[in-house]
Each structure stands twice: as C-alpha cells, then as structure tokens.
Amino acid sequence: MKRNINKVAVIGSGIMGSGIACHFANIGVEVLLLDIVPRELNDKEKKKGLSLEDKTVRNRIVNEALQASLKSKPSPIYHQKFANRITTGNLEDDIHKVSEVDWIIEVVVERLDIKKQVFDNLEKHRKPGTLITSNTSGIPIKFMNEGRSEDFQKHFCGTHFFNPPRYLRLFEIIPGPKTSTDVLEFLNDYGKKFLGKKSVVAKDTPAFIGNRVGIFSIMSLFHMVKDMDMTIEEVDKLTGPVIGRQKSATFRTVDVVGLDTLVHVANGLYENVPDDEQHDLFKLPGFINTMMENKWLGSKTGQGFYKKEKKKDGSSEIKSLDLNTLEYRERKSASFATLELTKTIDNVSDRFEVLIKGKDKAGEFYRKNFSALFAYVSNRIPEISDELYKIDDAMKAGFGWEHGPFQIWDAIGVEKGIEMMKEQGYEPAAWVNEMLETGSKSFYSVKEGNTYYYDIPQKEQVKVPGQDAFIILDNIRESKEVFKNSGVVVEDLGDGILNVEFRSKMNSIGGDVLDGINKAIDIAEKDYQGLVVANDGQNFSVGANIGMIFMMAVEQEYDELNMAIKYFQDTMMRMRYSSIPTVAAPHNMTLGGGCELSLHADKVVAHAETYIGLVEFGVGVIPGGGGSKEMTVRAADTFQKDDVELNRLREHFLTIGMAKVSTSAYEAFDTNILQKGKDIIVVNKERQLAMAKKHALLMAENGYTKPIHRTDIKVLGKQALGAFYVGTDQMYAGKYISEHDKKIANKLAYVMAGGDLSAASHVSEQYLLDLEREAFLSLTGERKTLERLQHMLKKGKPLRN
Numbered sequence: 001m002k003r004n005i006n007k008v009a010v011i012g013s014g015i016m017g018s019g020i021a022c023h024f025a026n027i028g029v030e031v032l033l034l035d036i037v038p039r040e041l042n043d044k045e046k047k048k049g050l051s052l053e054d055k056t057v058r059n060r061i062v063n064e065a066l067q068a069s070l071k072s073k074p075s076p077i078y079h080q081k082f083a084n085r086i087t088t089g090n091l092e093d094d095i096h097k098v099s100e101v102d103w104i105i106e107v108v109v110e111r112l113d114i115k116k117q118v119f120d121n122l123e124k125h126r127k128p129g130t131l132i133t134s135n136t137s138g139i140p141i142k143f144m145n146e147g148r149s150e151d152f153q154k155h156f157c158g159t160h161f162f163n164p165p166r167y168l169r170l171f172e173i174i175p176g177p178k179t180s181t182d183v184l185e186f187l188n189d190y191g192k193k194f195l196g197k198k199s200v201v202a203k204d205t206p207a208f209i210g211n212r213v214g215i216f217s218i219m220s221l222f223h224m225v226k227d228m229d230m231t232i233e234e235v236d237k238l239t240g241p242v243i244g245r246q247k248s249a250t251f252r253t254v255d256v257v258g259l260d261t262l263v264h265v266a267n268g269l270y271e272n273v274p275d276d277e278q279h280d281l282f283k284l285p286g287f288i289n290t291m292m293e294n295k296w297l298g299s300k301t302g303q304g305f306y307k308k309e310k311k312k313d314g315s316s317e318i319k320s321l322d323l324n325t326l327e328y329r330e331r332k333s334a335s336f337a338t339l340e341l342t343k344t345i346d347n348v349s350d351r352f353e354v355l356i357k358g359k360d361k362a363g364e365f366y367r368k369n370f371s372a373l374f375a376y377v378s379n380r381i382p383e384i385s386d387e388l389y390k391i392d393d394a395m396k397a398g399f400g401w402e403h404g405p406f407q408i409w410d411a412i413g414v415e416k417g418i419e420m421m422k423e424q425g426y427e428p429a430a431w432v433n434e435m436l437e438t439g440s441k442s443f444y445s446v447k448e449g450n451t452y453y454y455d456i457p458q459k460e461q462v463k464v465p466g467q468d469a470f471i472i473l474d475n476i477r478e479s480k481e482v483f484k485n486s487g488v489v490v491e492d493l494g495d496g497i498l499n500v501e502f503r504s505k506m507n508s509i510g511g512d513v514l515d516g517i518n519k520a521i522d523i524a525e526k527d528y529q530g531l532v533v534a535n536d537g538q539n540f541s542v543g544a545n546i547g548m549i550f551m552m553a554v555e556q557e558y559d560e561l562n563m564a565i566k567y568f569q570d571t572m573m574r575m576r577y578s579s580i581p582t583v584a585a586p587h588n589m590t591l592g593g594g595c596e597l598s599l600h601a602d603k604v605v606a607h608a609e610t611y612i613g614l615v616e617f618g619v620g621v622i623p624g625g626g627g628s629k630e631m632t633v634r635a636a637d638t639f640q641k642d643d644v645e646l647n648r649l650r651e652h653f654l655t656i657g658m659a660k661v662s663t664s665a666y667e668a669f670d671t672n673i674l675q676k677g678k679d680i681i682v683v684n685k686e687r688q689l690a691m692a693k694k695h696a697l698l699m700a701e702n703g704y705t706k707p708i709h710r711t712d713i714k715v716l717g718k719q720a721l722g723a724f725y726v727g728t729d730q731m732y733a734g735k736y737i738s739e740h741d742k743k744i745a746n747k748l749a750y751v752m753a754g755g756d757l758s759a760a761s762h763v764s765e766q767y768l769l770d771l772e773r774e775a776f777l778s779l780t781g782e783r784k785t786l787e788r789l790q791h792m793l794k795k796g797k798p799l800r801n
Contacts, residue, residue: 003102003131003186004102005029005102005103005190005194006029006030006102007029007030007031007032007100007101007102008024008029008030008031008032008101008102008103008104008105009031009032009033009034009097009098009101009103009104009105010024010031010032010033010034010105010107011034011035011091011104011105011106011107011108011118011122012034012035012106012107012108012109013033013034013035013061013062013065013066013088014065014107014109015065015069015163016107016135016161016163016165017033017035017065017107017108017135018033018065018066018068018069018070018076019069019076019161019163019164019165019166020105020107020135020161020165021033021066021086022069022070022076022077022082022083022086022165022166023076023077023161023165023166023195024085024195025077025082025083025085025086026077026078026082026166026608026683027194027195027196027683028085029085030085030087031085031086031087032087032089032094032097032098032100032101033062033066033086033087033088033089034062034088034089034090034091034094034095034098035061035062035065035090035091036061036090036091037052037058037061037090037091037092037093038052038057038058038060038061039052040052041057042060045057045060055093058090058092058093059088059089059090061090062088062089062090063088066083066086066088070083074164074166074167074663075166075663075664076164076165076166077166078166078608078664078665078666078667079664079666079667079670082666091118091121095121095122095124095125096125097125098122098125098126098130099125099126099127101130102130102131103130103131103132103133104122104126104130104131104132104133105132105133105134105135105159106118106119106122106132106133106134106135107134107135110136110137110138110139110264112139112143112144115134115136115139115144116144116147119132119144119145119148119152123148123149123152126152128151129151129155130155131155131183131186131187132152132155132156133156133157133158133159133187134156134157134158134159135158135159135160135161136158136160137160137207137208137211137265138206138207138208138211138265138268138269138272140204140206141156141157141158141174141175141176141179141204142176142177142204144156144158144176145176145177145178150178153176153177153178153179154178154179154180154183155179155180155183156176156179157173157174157175157176157179157183157184157187158172158173158174158175158176158204158208159171159172159173159174159187159191160172160173160174160202160208160210162210162397162398163257167609168397168398168400169196169197169198169397169398169685170197170198170200170210170393170394170397170398171191171195171197171198171199171200171397172200172201172202172208172209172210172394172398173187173188173191173199173200173201173202174201174202174203174204174208175201175204176204184201187199188201192466192469192684192686192687193469193684193687194683195683196608196682196683196684196685197397197684198393198394198396198397198686200390200393200394200397201390202384202385202390202394203383203384203385205383205384206268206269206272206273207265207268207269208384209384209385209390209391209394210394210395210397210398210399211265211398212269212380212384213376213377213380213384213391213394213395213405214394214395214398214399215262215265215266215269215282216269216278216281216282216373216376217373217399218250218254218262219266219281219282220278220281220369220372220373220376221235221239221250221369222284222285222288223281223285224365224368224369225323226285226287226323228361228364228365228368230361230365231320231322231323231332231334232250232251232305232306232320232321232323233320233331233332233333233334234334234336234361235249235250235251235365236248236249236250236251236252236334237249237334237335237336237339238334238336238339238362238365238366242339242342242348242351242355243348243351243352243355243402243403243408244348244349244401244402244403245399245400245401245402246400251304251305251306252305252306254298254304254305255298255299255304255305255306256298256299257298258297258298258299258300259288259291259292259296259297259298259304260292260297263284263288263292266282266284267282267284269282270282270283277379278372278376287323287326290326291304291321291326296321303328304321305320305321306318306319306320306321307319307320307321307328309328317330318331319331320332336358336360336361336362337358337359337360337362338354338355338357338358338359338360338362338363338366339362341354341358342354342355346505348402348403349403349407349408349411350411352366352370352408352411352412353411353412353413353416356370356412356420367420367423367424368424370408370409370412370417370420371417371420371421371423371424371426372424372426373405373408374405374408374409374417374421374426374428375421375426375427375428375429377391377405377406378428378429378431378432379429381429381431381456382456386456386457387453387455388406388443388453388454388456389404389406389444389451389453389464391404391405391406392404392405392406392407406443406444407443407444409443410442410443410444414432414435414436414441414442414443415436415441418432418433431456434459435454435456435459438459438460440454440460440461442454445461446474446475447461447463448479449471449472449475449476449479449480450463450464450467450475451463451464451467451472451475452464469686469687469690470686470687470689470690471493471689471690471693472536473491473499473501473534473535473536473689474536476491476493477489477491477501480492480493480494482498482520482523483516483519483520483523485512485515485516485519486503486504486512487502487503487504487510487511487512487513487515487516488500488501488502488503488504488512488513488516488517488520489501489503490516490519490520490523492528493532493689493693494693495529495693495697496528496529496530496697496700497528497529497530497531497532497693497696497697497700498520498523498524498528498530498531498532499531499532499533499534499689499693500516500517500520500531500532500533500534501534501535501536502533502535502537502540502541503535504545506537506539506541506542507535507537507539507540507541507542507594508541508542508543508544508545508593509541509543509544509545509568509593509594509597509625510544510545511564511567514567514568514571517533517571517574517575517597518571518574521574521575521578521580521582524578524580525578525579525580528580529580529581529696529697529700529701530580530581530582530583530693530696530697530699530700530704531578531580531581531582531583531696532582532583532584532585532689532692532693532696533575533582533583533584533585533597533601534584534585534688534689534692538588539587539588539589539590539594540585540586540587540588540589540590540594540610541586541589541590541591541592541593541594541597542589542590542591542592542594543591543592543593543594543615543616544568544592544593544625546619549561549564549780552564552780553780553781553785553786554786556781558777558780558781561777561780562773562777565624565625565773565776565777566773568593568596568624568625568626569624569625569626569629569769569772569773571625572596572597572599572600572625572626573600573626573765573769575597575600575601575602576600576601576602576707577706577707577709578706579706580700580704581602581603581696581699581700581704582600582601582602582603582696583601583602583603583604583605583692583693583695583696583699584597584598584601584603584604584605584692585604585605585606585607585688585689585691585692586598586604586606586607586610586612586665587606587607587609587610587685587688588607588609588610588611589611590610590611590612590613591611591612591613591614591615591661592614592615592616592623592625592627593625594612595612595613595614595615595623595627595673596614596623596625596626596627596630597625598612598673599626599627599630599631599673600626600630602699602704603678603679603680603695603696603699604674604675604678604679604680605679605680605681605682605688605691605692605695606665606668606674606679606680606681606682607665607681607682607683607685607688608664608665608666608681608682608683609664609665609685610662610664610665610668610681611661611662611663611664612661612662612665612668612673612674613655613659613660613661613662613668613671613673614627614628614631614655614656614659614660614673615659615661616656616659617656617657617658617659617741617744618659619785620740620744620779620782620784620785620786620787621744621776621779621780621785622656622744622747622748622751622772622775622776622779623656623772623776624772624773624775624776626769626772627656627772628656628748628751628752628768628772628775629751629765629768629769629771629772631652631653631655631656631672631752632649632652632713632715632751632752632754632768633710633713633765633768634652634672634675635648635649635651635652635653635672635752636649636713636714636715638672639714645714645716645760646716646719646720646723649716649720649752649753650723650724651672652671652672652752653724653748653749653752655671655672655673656748657745657748665681666681680695709764709765709766710764710765711762711763711764711765712762713762713763713764713765713768714760714761714762715752715753715754715755715757715760715761715762715763715768716753716754716760717753717754717755717756717757717758717759717760717761718753718756718757718758718759719753719759719760720749720752720753720754721749721750721753721755721756724745724746724749724752724753725746725749728742728745728746728749729742731745738784740782740784740785743779743782744779747775747778747779748775750771750775751768751771751772751775754767754768754771755771
C-alpha cells in the first residue's frame, strides 16, 4: 500500500510536542496541534471578561506553548513563516479533525494511564489505516496498545524523537506486539528520507537504545567523579570536543536538558532493569538527590552544575558547583598532560589510543570510562539490539557523539580494549571473544566503499543496510583518490563526477585549498563531467585563513597580498566559468570564504542546517573573494522596471554590512545568498553528497555550456554612493557604529555602487572584482583591522568570522 503523509496531528503541545510539530512544518507537512482545555481563567483573561467557553481561552494552552517554542533559541523551525503550516486546537472541540490526518503522534505526559485515556478518545475519531505512534522515552509499547482494536494495534508503535527534534537526528522506532512490518518499513524510510533522521528500529526494552546507553554513560560518570575526586570542570574538559563530543560535554549538557529529565529516566531504569549487571549505577548518588531537593535542575531553574551570577559591577560570571561541599565557587581551569599530547592530532579517532595510555588522572579516567562503556554495550546485545551498529547510530544521532562505543573500541583495538577492560575489572560479552576467534579483528570494516559490521548470529562481516542512498567519504577517500595536497583530497565519485573535499584545519580556505580547487577543475575539464565541493567536517568552511592575511599586512607585503586575494577571486570565478558544472554542498557554518565559494557555484545543494553568511566586517574588511561583487550582481539582477533600485541594492549592502548569517538554509533565500528556483535544500545530511552528485550529473547530461562572462551588471554610481554615505554618517553620528566601522561600510558602498560614476552604468564582473580587491587591500592597512585580525588569531580562530 502506497502511503503519503500530507497532514499529521500532534497530541500534546509541550516542549516536545511543539518541537515535533515545528519539524513536520519544516518539511512542508500540514500539522494539527492539539492540547487540553484550561479548567480555570488566568488573571489576564479575567480582566478581559472572558469565559471558559471563549475560543481564545479554550486554545490558550496550545497557543501559548507553540508561541513559546517559536520564540525559543535555538529556533525549532527553519523559517518563521513555516509556522503557518501549523493549526492549533483543543482535545474537546477539535478531536474529530484527527479523522483527516495521515499520522497521529501522541506526545502527552509520560504516564501510562493518561496515554491510555488519550488513545480511548483518539480511537473514536481515527480513520482505519491511519498511523498512530507514541513519543515515549521509556514506557513499554506493549502496555500502551492493550485493549485497542486490531487496526489500531497494526498501525501503532513508538516513535521516539530526541529533544530538540529539529537538531537531534535520532528517531527510534519501537514496534508493539502486533505492529505491521509494512508500518515499520515505512516509518524507517520516512524518518531518513523526509525527516532527515537516523532511523533506528529498537526493541521494546526500558529506555530503548539511546537512553539506555546514554543514561548509563552519564550515571557512570556521576559515580566516577566522586570515586576519582574530580571537579565538574575536569570531567567536562575530558568529555567534550577532545573525544568528539559537544562543547557542553557532560555537566553543561545535563544543565541544558534538565536534571529532572535525566533523573526521571534513570529512576525508570533502576526500577525496570533489575537484572542489569550495572543495575546499581542507575541509583542516584547523594549529590544528585540534594540537587533535586534544592531544585537545582539546570537552565530551567537558573542553576544546576553551573550558575550564572551578577557581579557588583553589573557583569556576569559563571560559577561551578563543588560536589564535595555542594556550594558554588569560582570556576577552575582544567588541564592534563595527556590532552596536550593530542593537540596535533586532528582526527578524533586517532586520539583514543593516545588518551588511554595517559599516565595522569586523564589517562586513568579514560581507561575506567571506556572499559565500563565497552563492557556495558557488549552485554546489551541482543537485549536491546541484535546489531551492534544500531547502538553506535543511536549514540551518534541522539547524543551528538562523533563516534559510537564500538567505533571507539575499534579505534583503540578490540584486543587492546579487552586487555584494558580486564585491568579495570570488566569482562566483555562472550560474543566478542567469539568474534576474534572467527578471524574478525574489528567490529567494522570497509569494502568497496561500503561499511560492514560484525553480525553475531552469522559470525561474519555483513554490509550495513541502507548505504546505497549516500556516499561516505571516509570509505572512498583512499581508494578513489585522484589528487591530494595538504588542504584537499579530490575523489572520484563515479559516473564522471569529482569531489573536492577540504581537509585543512577547520576547513579554512588557504593557498593549498585554492590550489586543490583549481587542480580539481583542471582534471574535471579534461576527463570528467562535473565537480562537487563537499566534505564531512563539522562545518563546511568557516572562512579564509586570516593568519596569512595578517602576516602579509603586518609585513606590509601588499604586492603579495594583492596576488593572494586575486588568486582567491580568480578561483571563485573558475567555479563560475569552468566548462563543467560545479555544485557546492554547504552545511553547518559556511562563512566568509566558504560562503563566497557557494555563491560562485553553478548550483548549491545545501543541508537544511546551513548557517551561511558574509561575515568579514567582523575582522575589519569587506568580502574580498568575490563576495562583494557577487552581492552587487545579485542585487542588479533583482532590478525591475519602475522598481526603486536603490532599495534593492541597500538590502544586499546590509546583508554584508550587518554580517547576516542565516539560522537555516531556508533563511538564506531571504538574503539572496541562496537563490530560489536554482538552489535546493536537503534535510538528511547523509544524502547531501549523493544529491549534489546527482545534480552535477544532471546538468552535464542536459548539455551544460560554459557561461558567458557578465558585462551587463547595472551599477548606480553616485546616486547609490551618496545615499550610502549619508546613511553611514547618520549611523556614526548616532553612535551606532565606530569610526572604523564607518570606514569599512563606505569602502563596501564604493564597491557596490560601482565607484563614483556620474550616472548609472553597465559594468563587468572584473570591474567590480578590481574595486573589491582594492578596497580589501586598503582596509588591511588600517590599524584597527590589524588589531581585530590579531584578536581573532589569539582566540585560536584562524578564520574570517
């Protein structure tokens, strides 16, 4: 049966319900969001003379919850206008409308009795065949569908979104006793293809996969921090980016999520997994109980493991909780000799072997932590999953780990991991030793560009399913390498398409990256059909390397700097005017030079989570790699007969002058950095590269022709220049900008006006590039610019942001 999801109903508008509603609206689905009717008037309603029968009162709970969600940061929605796709109502007046939807998602309070009451009501109105799922974090699915109709049970299962639904990619699907196989297959595919999730079919066990392992990991740390007499700063230092985890690491993450949320799941596990060999670890340590009693729950109550306090001078400072005295104190810096050894190791997976060998407290911490984790996950198979890769997928997508437990174990070495575990008093599950006896020395392997995992029943490496829809650069980098230098690897994606993958530190764009792009275009023009620029880094690129710019400016090597900037411009123009189609695939931070590259590609296939913008004003310059030119061109292309052309130009000027960065790829359409009708957005990051390749190939097969250089760009000359100068004068006089900011803005105005031409004229791109480069060079000689550049470098940011 073919199934389409055009409309969903979300029952329950709390933080989770509103977040799920917003994410369905993100992907274009119509949403009906329902919640309960208030039982009494609030003070505001009483003052207005309203009654409990007024519609605004009856829908107050759902409307206030949705509005609070839409105002939250980070935003749950790609673009505020997408909220129009959500219709609100209540469970008394509007429950009958669920008969019109294709999928009902229950997201009410985590109490089985309340969920059953909701299902009783929904079943009266739900049409047969409609999907119905519960977003539960731990209540067994088998208990929820007891007493329901056969059709209900066939189409019912758990669908566990992780909070916030827009950003965390894990989508656990938990079948009930009678859930149809077709329903499971549909939800698994829909989660990946449409919701952009990592779909994982889990067993109906307490806390499923993600929270079972994730809560164990956190609770293990809670006990370890006391046993090893560690501070929360030390633990956060050791469990953050150094091992591929979020900057918020452990304790700051708990503050954000809410200690009560963690405790709720931990208590549930303590009660429901009595046979778990680590059962006692789910018992709350004393300091957690005290924090709960004091309502030190984290961000929601203003204090948790960290607390922001106002100082006498009005400024704020962050204080930390001392776990011994349970009093807040000034934050302590944490440093470890072992971590110093990893500073030159860019690849996180290569750090693990170094970390466990540490002779200090950090080394001891990692040996204890990883040993406990390895033993625990090995013993959870087949209890929570038959396949080990699902555990890794759940931890990466649900908790933001760069590597799952079995991948970390592989990085250390399976046999070395077992040796370490035994030293710490742990034993792996029997199947791990059996795997080694079969000759498999690792949990994963790569063959012909595909990832394989060790299948325990079959006792052999089996291909991870679902890979045909995406391309994994880690798997093909060595075997498909066409060219490589210190900044890029150029890979053959097949079907005549090359990929340029940035491999520089933080994917910054320097001379080596520009050389690599030019080399890739040379190769593609000779022997291939198209070129993609994509990578799997944390960010696409946060800009050009400003270290080189700073050094040249300090040494006043302006001829060399002029040549470097021209090389950047020329490379961007090659992206635009090569004889083969070029496609950029930006994701996450795509700033400065990364944005300029995207502006010059024939097409952009952006991930929905792309934060893109020209941010050069922050370091005292204007975009110098073609960005200022390109925004001028795009402004001119929007000029229409009888239109106020200056207003259009001003909009594009402010995009640069205010260093606007989109909070999603969809917002980039508003600034014309992405172009409607040309550029596209994909929700699933894993499919982005394959989609970019597809569009490069499609353009080639449709008879791509090298574009003609533009000489028809309308610039407004003194008309625009005068208006912009007046504006910057007023901003400076009103003390909204500094004198240096005014100087930068005036330089940008000069470029985007096309200079001080006496009348509107048509110019070439090269004319604008020359103006842009001249302006950029003049600004690098300014003392204030040099100070900003130096400040950025001291902060460890070798980028233009």
